[in-house]
Amino acid sequence: MKKIQVFGIVALLVLVSSLLIFASTEDKKQNKIGTAQYFPQQVDFAGEMAPLKIADVKERFDRELLVNANLHSSTILILKRANRAFPVIEPILKQYGIPDDFKYLAVIESALVNAVSPSGAKGVWQFMPDTAKEKGMEVNEGVDERYHLEKSTIAACKYLLTAKEKFGSWTLAAASYNGGMTGVNNKIIEQKVSDYYDLLLTDETSRYVFRILALKEIMKNPVLYGFDVSKYELYQNIPTKTVEVDSSISDLATFAKTQGINYKILKIHNPWLRDKKLSNLSKKKYIIEIPTEGY
Incomplete structure (x- = not known):
């Protein structure tokens, strides 16, 4: 009887040990694939390469990649919403000659919902009331076209075209969407450089383009970062x-x-x-x- 009991205990210990080893192996696999330990060799925004050979640039991109790859529920929701929002946004960007990568700017602004910021910016593209009116949107108590995806996307295109003409760079145009054209231009004049990656900006604007790059990378390669969302799970446009x-x-x-x-x-x-x-x-x-x- 004692031999049987000892054998049973040994067998149980072997089983538990095997399960622990398996779990540890799976955790390691998940850590490699399901987090941002995968690091791309190069990234670009609107065809403008990010100089990852510069340590500061590489680390800033790595930070946003790690953060967003581990915001699991938020990133999954973004992937689902994109299936509904991108088909509306993409043709408008194309119509106005805006690079397709700017759809990821909308992602980081609002997570593709009609968000409301503490400062009063609203909608997917996060317009303030005065800026919205300047770009042709109606904003009053009864009608607020900042919540109209097509019209707010057109307004964003108009802003970005003006910013690109001013700075000559889509990356700086994107940065100015957060820091303002005047704010970014003042930094360029003060610091005597004309490249986003060379500028010392406020923390939010300094992170801004890197957040776009990170979401672009994750959304274009979701499985590499642990997001395997089936077609059935994506949110659909309703006729x-x-x-x-x-x-x-x-x-x-x-x-x-x-x-x-x-x-x-x-x-x-x-x-x-x-x-x-x-x-x-x-x-x-x-x-x-x-x-x-x-x-």
Whole structure:
């Protein structure tokens, strides 16, 4: 009986040991693939190479790669949302001659949701009210086109074209989206250099382009960084029809019912409608999206 008990204990110990070794091996694999220990040999933004041979540049990029590769739930959500948002953003960037890489700027600004910052910037592209109005968007209590993905993307393109013309560099244009054209230009004058990677900027602007580079790298190679999201899990664009209105709508809930949907669905698909009604004394033409399925 004692021999049987000893044999059982030994067998149990061997099993436990084997499981621990297996778990340790899997952890090591996960650490190698599922974190940012994979480091690309070169990275670029809009065709402009980041000089990773400079120690400071390499370390700043490494920091953002490590941070974002380990923000697992946030990064997974971004990958899912991108499947819905990028098909809207990409053709507008192309239409205005803006490099496709700028879609990753929208990612780091808002994680591709209609975010609201403490300073009052809103929408996927995070416009302040005055800047939004300067770029042609309507911003008031009833309508806020910063929440309109197509229109805010067009406004972002207009800003970026002006910034590129000023700085001659897409990288600096991207940095100025965070630091402002005046702020970045002042640093260029003060420090007598004209390359983003040579400038000493505020901490936020100093990290800004590297965050774009990191998200670009992770989103283009998700499996390398431990994000294996199936096509089924990605968020899909819901088919819609458009309804043009050129008059006021006294009750959006009632209007939604006439379109075969409810108030919640109307607001989800038209987040730029900020009130319970639409006042339109000027007879402006508005395009309202009405989902036709999947709601």
